[in-house]
Amino acid sequence: MSASPMSDFLPVTLTVNGTAVSRMVAPRTTLADFVRTDLQLTGTHTGCEMGACGACLVLMNGEPVHSCLVFAIQADGAAIETVEGLTERGAIEDLQRAFHERNALQCGFCTPGMLVTGHAILEKGGLPDREHIRDALSGNYCRCTGYEAIVDAIERALREREGCA
Amino acid sequence: MEEARAAFLAVDGDASYISGGQSLVPALAMRLQAPAVLVDLSGIADLRGVELQGETLRIGALTRHADALTHPLIARHAPLLNAAAPFVAHPAIRNRGTLGGSVSLADPASEFPAMMLAMGAQMEIFGEDGFRRVPADDYFIDLYQTALEPGDILTALYVPSVGPHHRWAFDELARRRGDYAMVGAGILAHMDGALVESARIALFSVGSTPVRAPGAEAALAGRLLDAKTIADAQRALDDDLDPPDDEHIPAAMRRHLARVLLGRLLQRLGETP
Amino acid sequence: MNAPVHGSTAFDRPAHVGRGMSRPNAKRLLAGKGNYVTDLALPRMLHAAFVRSPHAHARIGAIDVEAARAAPGVRLVATGEDIAKLCTPWTGTLDHFKGMKSAPQLPLPVDKVVWSGQAVVAVVADSRAEAEDAAELVMIDYEELPVLADLDTALAPDAPKVTEDFADNLCFRSALDSGGVDAVFASAAHVVEADFLFGRHTGVPLEPRAIIADYDASEHRLTVHHATQTPFQFQDLYSRHYGIPEARVRVVAPDVGGSFGVKLHVYNEDMAVVGLSILCRRPVKFVADRLEAFVSDIHARDHRVHARAAVAADGTLLAMDVEDETGIGAFSTYPRTSVVEGNQVIRLIGAPYRLEGYRAGLKVVFQNKVQTSQYRAVGHPIACAVTEHLVDEAARVTGLDPLEIRAKNVIPDTAYPCASLSGYKFEKLSHEACLTKLRALMDYERLRTEQAELRARGILRGIGIATFVEITNPTPAFYGIGGARISAQDGAVLAVTPSGEVRCQISVTEQGQGTETIVGQVIADHLGVPRDIIRVMTGDTAVTPHGGATWACRGAGIGGETALQAARKLKTNVLSLAAGILQAKPADLDLVNAEVVDRDGTVRMSLAEVARIAYFRSDTLPDGAEAQLTVAHHFAPKGYPFAFTNGIHGCHVEVDAETGLVKILKHFVVEDCGRIINPLLVEEQVRGGVVQGLGAAFFEECLYDQGGQLTNGSLADYLVPMSCEMPDILIDHVETPTLDTELGAKGCGEAGTAAASAAALNAVNDALGPLGARLTQVPMTPARILKALGRF
Known part of the structure; x- marks a missing residue:
């Protein structure tokens, strides 16, 4: 339990993309603002700040969460991974390649969130059909592509990982 | 827990408890709420865990929405929660949102609070006089208003385990996957073959609280689940509801949709062995 | 159609144009390394937040900013009066829309608010959160005025006025009449x-609207990092309204x-932010949050149309007669106005079809809402839905199949060039070819059979068809003619770098x-180099020549042709220089795959070698050899005022x-965007x-x-x-290049939006028609839908 007066700064210690980070943060600072502003990890975007668009998805202890709906202090002790971290450790290279070749992005603003969801789908494994992929993407807004190319790209990465490309 | 209550009460209630934060954080971000203090409950071990206690499943308040989808005890003993879970927002929200948070907020358009009614669950609350349990039927009072007093902490949900004669069905009508439903409902029925011995029906997005449908339940009790019974239950449902009237979903439309949905769920109930 | 250059044309070896290539610049975005204004932080940057009007129409009284000024982190609180001292007002009218009117606007209002959510006071602080905290402390007295929230209220004879100085709430009205329409209707x-x-x-x-204005008083210089499609338009506007010489204003997108x-x-906020930076002498950032975006971004559509069509007994369409009324908000948007959509609605209705008569009226109406203006497919979805619904109705009353009645009435592919009765000139369209392809793409007959079978089982499926034309590649006839400083031309600087690479x-x-990608493809073919040695740079007024940029489907058609002509020019220079070096005739040389070759394809020297000599060993060049490896080129479309495209959707x-x-099961498109x-x-x-x-159709x-x-x-x-x-979407193409350019490309960005909602509307009606x-x-x-079915 912790009670946080909204005005004071509080210490937070967490792991971000494999690196231990300790900072003083205002309790109202969201994890999204924290990674974007304090850590300059601007790959994570905010499109609605209410958990509707999915542009701010990051991995928190391995699971996708909206970083706009988590206060930085709530992430104390957690392991956070952003699109930059996933990229640098090569965890989504196949997914990124599939997105690139299929042109499953246009403006790119939603893309980090799409990749985080895509990563979660890939980690779950198996060969979900297109309806299931669309369902898993139901919290990710994309205004540019119309989604089909994104579904295609994730489907392709799934098939490749399952060895049936 | 005492410490959390003390922190909450220390600022004369100008505080919010936070667990998953999936509803609270947007309200803060939009500056709809501005509590002086946030009290984080996520570290309280007593609020965690899912365990079977005799014929009752104890679901700790911090249990995540995602657990409702994957936890074997929930799937086995509280299948309505399991059936409702895929309709609750989106995967990433379900990874953070807690059942206790959802039932505490008591959004009348949410799935889980209504399922507390359908399952006949009891809410365990830690308050001034220690722990108490409140049946779902007494818990939901008005819009976002529950039996929780300022400073009270919802600690666990106690759900009667389903038996071999229970059947259940859940569905909702939403414009997009994960949206708040136009109308949603869950049914838990005790059946002997095609005979409905008793049924609990709860609807959401039809009023200022989750709503039970005693009229429709009575129309089913002791009857064979056939087309006539279903039609009678649909008719009876009208008196159970007093839906809000707004320009986009008029009250008459919600009534119509509730009738349609109830009919479909009962149809399904009759088809599942 | 392309004159041979140096022995062979690029299209003889279309290594790049016509190929599906992924976008080199997308890799950065996939790595989370996008460089959006939202992400950008400048040294000593401040953040702006705005106090917004809670009223849709109210007079502004006293404004108390003292508490806000005293709040933590606050550097400036500015009212409308403060910024009006720096910025001249603007008016969203254009000369070619005769009689249109709109009130002048300032960054922040000084007398009254005219829509709910309008920014009234700006607060600048060290952080966005502090600016927002302080904004909550600003107290504004309002005297509420009657609100005009819909068309009928605004059009009523005794209606209060959105702008008191005006006689009525009409921004603009217009009419078209081919003549003889009443007679056609009377005899139909x-x-x-x-x-x-x-x-x-x-x-x-x-990404919501985002801007950082950075005014440097020492040089009287303004740099604006602005998430915009049109950096040059804003360079011009910031320069003129803030009185800063154009060359000292840089806009980076x-x-x-x-x-x-x-x-x-x-x-308003974007213009205000420039003033705030001037007042603070520091960079000021504003990013609209999503709630602000909804009440301050332009809206679109909001049309009420009455339309009728005269139809012969055999299903021949004879005439159309339409009235369009549209509510645009309290102002006409600057600088493109808010009447273009209505104007295009009345000119596009019926455009795919042969008609004997056409008449249309348009009323553009002020009301107390945020402004509407140009959003993807301006006017097209409305014109298309009106036309295509009437065509389906004509099919119903004459007993024709929806595809048949369209095949019977579209302008035949052999009838071009021709013009619509509303005055649009068509160079060459392919309605018939598209229709034939759509029938196959949809497997139309099978879908109809399946529809009948399922209907017997109580499953209601519907098939909707919508034909469209789309305006692309606009000439100055679009805006320039009305006095707007919006360029219809584009410019490119193309260079061979010292290493023999290419920078555009x-x-x-x-x-x-994919603008940068296609520009690269065009250059690759027409210069004769591989795509991957070309670096394309866009979006910075300090980097590229002046041009119209990206709107109205002009990037590929006009930008692509600009690149093509620049590439030709540069190639001529390269070959001329190489000829000098090689003691050959330019006409005997060609540039292929970044190598200078002679007529039989023998490699004579690499482009890199030409560049090395040009940049570092000009002493070895023969007399008179010109080492001009950088060219600047501008292209403006001429000929047809617009390059119309066409296509057909099935839903x-x-x-x-x-x-x-x-449930949208599938969507089908056959489109013809030229090359x-x-x-x-x-x-x-x-x-x-x-x-x-x-989205427009259903959500x-x-x-x-x-x-x-x-x-x-x-x-x-x-x-x-x-x-x-959303469904999977099947697409096929017909290619009818425009002959107005060598490239032959037209636009395609609005083809999807133009007709999808019309096809969906027809599909739902096709499903529900039998239920009345x-x-x-x-x-x-x-x-x-339930209301139409009488279900409640």
Whole structure:
């Protein structure tokens, strides 16, 4: 339990993309603002700040969460991974390649969130059909592509990982 | 827990408890709420865990929405929660949102609070006089208003385990996957073959609280689940509801949709062995 | 059609143009290394927040900013009066729209507010949160005025005025009449008609509007990092309204998180931020949050149309007669106005068809809402839905199949060039070819058979067809003619670098469409180099020549042709220099794959070697050899005022008549955007466009109450299309290059949006027709569908 007066700064210690980070943060600072502003990890975007668009998805202890709906202090002790971290450790290279070749992005603003969801789908494994992929993407807004190319790209990465490309 | 209550009460209630934060954080971000203090409950071990206690499943308040989808005890003993879970927002929200948070907020358009009614669950609350349990039927009072007093902490949900004669069905009508439903409902029925011995029906997005449908339940009790019974239950449902009237979903439309949905769920109930 | 250059044309070896190539610049975005204004932080940067009006129409009284000024972190609180001292007002009218009117605007209002959400006071602080905290402390007295929240209220004879100085609430009216329309209707076998409503909706780019203004007083220089489609337009506007010489104003549009027309208009907050930076002498950033975006981004559509068509007994379309009324908000948007959409609606209705008579009226009406203006497919979806619904009605009354009646009435592919009765000139379209392809793509007969079988089992499926034309590649006839300083030309600087690579700085811009990719493809072919040695740079007024940039589907057609001609020019220079070095004739040489070759293809020297000599060993060049490895080139479209494209959509839906929910099973498009530079990108433009059209058809609507309050202004309440509800989209092409350019490309970015909602409307009506229900309003919400079915 912790009670946080909204005005004071509080210490937070967490792991971000494999690196231990300790900072003083205002309790109202969201994890999204924290990674974007304090850590300059601007790959994570905010499109609605209410958990509707999915542009701010990051991995928190391995699971996708909206970083706009988590206060930085709530992430104390957690392991956070952003699109930059996933990229640098090569965890989504196949997914990124599939997105690139299929042109499953246009403006790119939603893309980090799409990749985080895509990563979660890939980690779950198996060969979900297109309806299931669309369902898993139901919290990710994309205004540019119309989604089909994104579904295609994730489907392709799934098939490749399952060895049936 | 005492410490959390003390922190909450220390600022004369100008505080919010936070667990998953999936509803609270947007309200803060939009500056709809501005509590002086946030009290984080996520570290309280007593609020965690899912365990079977005799014929009752104890679901700790911090249990995540995602657990409702994957936890074997929930799937086995509280299948309505399991059936409702895929309709609750989106995967990433379900990874953070807690059942206790959802039932505490008591959004009348949410799935889980209504399922507390359908399952006949009891809410365990830690308050001034220690722990108490409140049946779902007494818990939901008005819009976002529950039996929780300022400073009270919802600690666990106690759900009667389903038996071999229970059947259940859940569905909702939403414009997009994960949206708040136009109308949603869950049914838990005790059946002997095609005979409905008793049924609990709860609807959401039809009023200022989750709503039970005693009229429709009575129309089913002791009857064979056939087309006539279903039609009678649909008719009876009208008196159970007093839906809000707004320009986009008029009250008459919600009534119509509730009738349609109830009919479909009962149809399904009759088809599942 | 292409004159041979140096022995062979690039199209003889189209190594790049016509190929589906992925976008080199997308890799950065995939790595989370996008460079959006939202992400940008400058040293000593401050943050602005705005106090917004809670009223849709009110006089501004006393403003108390003292508490806000004293709040932590606050550097400046500015009112309308403060910024009016720096910035001249603007008026959103254009000369060629005769008689149109609109009140002058300032960054922040000084006397009254005219829509709910209008920015009134600016607060600048060290952080956005502090600025927002302080904004809550600003106290403003308002005297409420009557609110004009709908068309009828605003058009009533005794209506209060949005602008007191004006005689009425009419921004503009217009009429078209080919003559003889009444006679055609009087003698027609059938008259079909309908009243249509098109909901207000908005663009919702995922990156909200974002701007950082950075004024440097020491040099009287302004740099604006601005998420916009049109950096040069804003360079001109900031310069003129703030009195800073144009050459001292730089606008940088780095990665832009979606735009769709939203980010090319002047917004009050954006103009204010420039003033705030001048006042603070520091960089000031403003990013609209999503709630602010809903009440301050332009909206679009909001049309009410009455239309009828005269039809002969055999199903021949004879004439159309339409009245369009549109509510645009309290001002006409600057600098493109808010009347273009209505103007295009009345000119595009009926445009795919041969007609004997056409008459149309337009009223553009002020009201107390945020402004509407140009958003993807301006006017097209309305014109298309009106036309195509009437065509389906004509099919119904004459017993023709929807595809048959269209085949019978579209302008034949052999009839070009020709013009519509509304005055649009068509160079060459391919309605018949598209129709034939769509029939095959949809497997139309099978779908009809299946529809009948399923209907017998109580499953309601519908098939909707919609033919369209689309305006692309606009000449100055679009804006320049009306006095707007909006360029119809584009410019490029193309250079061979000392290493023999190629750098292109071009004025068309990128918001993810693939502008840089296709420009590279065109240069690769027409210069004769591999794509991967070309670096294309866009989106910075300090880097590229002046140009119109990206709007109205002009990037590929005009930007592509600019690149083509620049590449030709540079190639001539390269070969001339190489000829000097090699003691050969330029005409005997060619540049292929970055190597200078002679007529039999023998490699004579590499481009890198030509560049090395040009840049570092000019002493070895023969007398008279010109080492001009950088060229600047501008291109403006001439000939037809617009390069019209065309196509046809098919939509396949299943309607649940009990719930009013519609499952979109599949969508089909056959389109003709002329020369296809990159089919991969064209198809993704079409898909994205279709989904925006389907959003309009089923989900998207800005809902207002009678007090002029937007009641669904968040991403939870305003329903954008999401993945689960959207179908897979099958696409095929017909290629009819425009002969106005060598490249032959036209636009494709709006083809999806132009007709998707019309096809969806026809599909739902096709499903529900047998039940006697008919919808003529979008979005087709469950409530409207159930209402039409009489279910409640």
